[in-house]
Amino acid sequence: MNEVVPPVLAGLYAWAEKIEYSAVGTAIAESRYLFVLIEGLHLAALAVAFGLLLLVDLRLLGAALGTVPVKRVLSQLRPWIIGAFALVFVSGGLLFWSAAARMVANPAFAIKLVLIVLAGINALYFEVAVSRGLVGEGAVAATPRAARLAGIASITLWSLIIVSGRLIPYLPSWVPGGIP
């Protein structure tokens, strides 16, 4: 093997192996039921988070719940969406813990992480810069362009996150010859 691995990547792989072979990582990976249970939880929480967020995004686009004021939809759904995403992230963190070395070598996982960061930036931008400008009343009035764009970005990014997440087991490692 005369392939030179950049020190940053070598460090990342070493760190991922340490995580995966830690007590918690091996406990999850080796338990017959724990891993499946956490995966099920990840999927169930994702359904709540993504589905309710999709409803909010469609409301921003004027394509759902048209008679309920936007601000009301946001304030009512926000705690459920944030709570469900918290569960998605905790369960996802535990799944990563048990398979860290394989994950850092997986292109679908890397793409998924980048997309999650972008979705997070989009959500923050919406909350900080857009949602405060929305009018509470006048239910049927169209939402501002910025809100509609944030809605489209959210639907697109989260859909791609689900696609890349489901593709993790199907895409080959991008480290030829395995992890150093």
Add this chain to the structure above:
Amino acid sequence: MRLAAVLDTLQNSAVAHAISKSDHLVGATLQVVHIFGIVLLLSSLVLVSLRLLGWLLPEAPLSVVAREGRRFFRIGVTLAVVSGTLIFIATAKLYGTKWIFGLKMVLFAAAVAIHVLLLSRVLRQEQPSPAAARTAAALSLVLWFGVGFAGRMIGFA
């Protein structure tokens, strides 16, 4: 054994061969469609259940929330059932005899029955009785999420 014969016929059908002989990304695409269907289906039940329990948008008419739930449900169940059927046909002999797959199908049948006989009837009323609303919401959530969990376990059991 008749089940084995049925599973054998399915897995040797033209559809099954078309799926299993194509690129493995065809199978992956079916899995992606399946997960989107499940996500839409489960979220529609969360949405209408929260409204039935009075925890979400209590002032919005039930019919308004139920309409959005119905759209999500119809798209979700269609995607999940079509992709799920194709996945099953291609892998009938591998999955068809697993107890967890049988459990998933039993839960699925029960969930559909509750949906048709109870939940959609409750959602058609503007003021369902609190007892009926709670029962329909709880049964639907338990059964449909049970289908999801059982499905997630098939690859591991």
